[in-house]
Amino acid sequence: MATIRKRNGKYQVQIRRNGKLLGSKTFHTQKDAREWARKAEIELDKGEFEPNTHDLKHYTLKDIIVRYRDEVVPTKKTSSVETFTLNAFLRHPICTLRLDQVRVSDFAAYRDERLRTISPISLKRQLAPIAHAFQLAKTEWDIPIKANPVEGLRLKARDNKRERRLQEGELDKLLYAARTRRKPLSEQVIIFAIETAMRRGEVLGLCWKQVDLKKGVATILEAKNGYSRTIPLTKTASELLQHLPRSTDRVFPITAMALRMAWQRMLRSTDIEDLHFHDLRHEAISRFFEMGLTVPEVASISGHRDMKMLFRYAHADQSKVAAKLTRR
Numbered sequence: 001m002a003t004i005r006k007r008n009g010k011y012q013v014q015i016r017r018n019g020k021l022l023g024s025k026t027f028h029t030q031k032d033a034r035e036w037a038r039k040a041e042i043e044l045d046k047g048e049f050e051p052n053t054h055d056l057k058h059y060t061l062k063d064i065i066v067r068y069r070d071e072v073v074p075t076k077k078t079s080s081v082e083t084f085t086l087n088a089f090l091r092h093p094i095c096t097l098r099l100d101q102v103r104v105s106d107f108a109a110y111r112d113e114r115l116r117t118i119s120p121i122s123l124k125r126q127l128a129p130i131a132h133a134f135q136l137a138k139t140e141w142d143i144p145i146k147a148n149p150v151e152g153l154r155l156k157a158r159d160n161k162r163e164r165r166l167q168e169g170e171l172d173k174l175l176y177a178a179r180t181r182r183k184p185l186s187e188q189v190i191i192f193a194i195e196t197a198m199r200r201g202e203v204l205g206l207c208w209k210q211v212d213l214k215k216g217v218a219t220i221l222e223a224k225n226g227y228s229r230t231i232p233l234t235k236t237a238s239e240l241l242q243h244l245p246r247s248t249d250r251v252f253p254i255t256a257m258a259l260r261m262a263w264q265r266m267l268r269s270t271d272i273e274d275l276h277f278h279d280l281r282h283e284a285i286s287r288f289f290e291m292g293l294t295v296p297e298v299a300s301i302s303g304h305r306d307m308k309m310l311f312r313y314a315h316a317d318q319s320k321v322a323a324k325l326t327r328r
Contacts, residue, residue, distance in 0.1 A: 002037035004030070013037045056100035059143060064099070065090055067141070068133035085126050099145065104152040111153060124155055164279045165286060170272050177266040185254045186262045188240055190280065192252070195237035197284035197302045199223075200277050204259065206251045213238060220303070229303045285310070 003014050011033035012026045027033040069086045073079050089095065094102075094110050107127075114123050131150035138145040166174075171194075178187035193203055202220050210219045216233045223229060233241070244251065263277055281302075288298045295307065304310035 002041055004033050004037060006030075013040070015040050056144060057098055059099045060095065061097050061099060061102055062090060062095040064133050064137045064141070064143065065095060065130065068129065068136065072132070072136065073129070082129050086129060089126070089130065099143070102149055104149045107149050107153050111155060120155055127153070127155070162276070162279065162282065164275060164282065166275075166279075166283050170270075170275070173270045173272060174266060174275075177269045178262070180269070181262045181265060185252050186259065186266065188244065189252050189254065189259060191240055192237055193277070193280040194284050194287075195234045195240075196231050197281050197288065198231065199281060200256065200259070204250070204252055204254065204256055207249050208246055208251055209249070211241060211251065213241060223303045227303065227305070229300065231301050 005012055005014075007026075010026050010028060011030050013033045013036055015037070025033075025036055027036065065086055069083060069090075073082045073086065076082060092110065094106055097106060111123065111127075114126075118126075127150055131148060134145060134148040134150060137143040138148065174190060175187050178190060189203055192198070193200070196203075196218065198206075198218075198220070202223065206218060206220075210221065212218075213233075216238055217230050218233055218237075219228065219230045221228050241251065247253070259277075267273075267275060285298060285302050288301065293301075295310070299305070299307070299310055302310060
């Protein structure tokens with residue numbers, strides 16, 4: 001609603017909705033103030049009201065990025081990665097611009113500069129929190145931003161979905177290399193990941209209280225998508241857990257960095273090329289489909305709620321498909 005008050009012989013109009021100041025203007029006569037207020041409220045109801053951007057001169061791009069980093073990022077699971085990304089972005093000269101000066105063209109120049117050193121998909125991930133910061137500044141922080149300059153940025157990122165599956169003999173080589181590592185749990189982690197389709201973070205974060213060997217299930221309390229799920233354990237996964245010591249609360253007391261380093265050393269000791277730990281999840285999901293599990297059954301194990309994303313992970317072994325066709 002609009003409020004009018006007299007100050008220093010003039011009439012100041014303020015337009016607010018839900019407690020947020022959307023615009024203000026000063027007039028010499030009360031009549032002009034009322035007419036403008038009535039027109040502004042009509043435009044606001046129609047969604048045509050333009051916020052007063054005068055206040056943008058008091059903010060720089062750095063201001064909203066710092067606020068986002070300090071208030072929003074700590075609530076995310078990816079906080080360490082996003083903090084690192086935003087700190088690097090804050091060192092760029094673009095952050096010194098006032099918000100009334102920032103244009104899509106500024107981010108286009110930033111995009112072209114960054115694409116000389118990183119891939120489009122990497123840059124797209126780095127720009128995501130910056131776009132979110134603009135959105136929050138506009139909708140929740142009472143900063144009268146008209147448009148999000150990052151949303152208007154053209155960035156064609158190629159589809160980087162992987163179709164890498166374990167080739168014949170690669171799992172044996174990988175497990176043999178794991179047995180020679182200083183981290184003896186590497187072998188068990190690899191096997192468990194393939195048997196359950198769990199993400200690396202889910203495997204390493206699994207606690208014994210989340211495992212029920214009598215029922216043959218393991219429960220993920222909060223997955224990447226924010227939902228919990230209960231995973232049925234295969235015979236191999238159950239037997240593996242039965243033989244593990246319960247010396248700590250965690251099933252696999254190994255850090256993500258230690259596993260990453262062990263993984264790299266394992267690959268260097270074999271002739272296996274271009275294999276990521278996350279590819280084990282691809283392998284597991286594809287195996288579930290090859291076992292004859294239905295889409296809903298696989299989704300209940302993998303945790304996918306978007307079937308399109310699930311099928312991106314499922315890559316059938318074409319030789320097995322061909323063998324099935326020849327049996328008809």
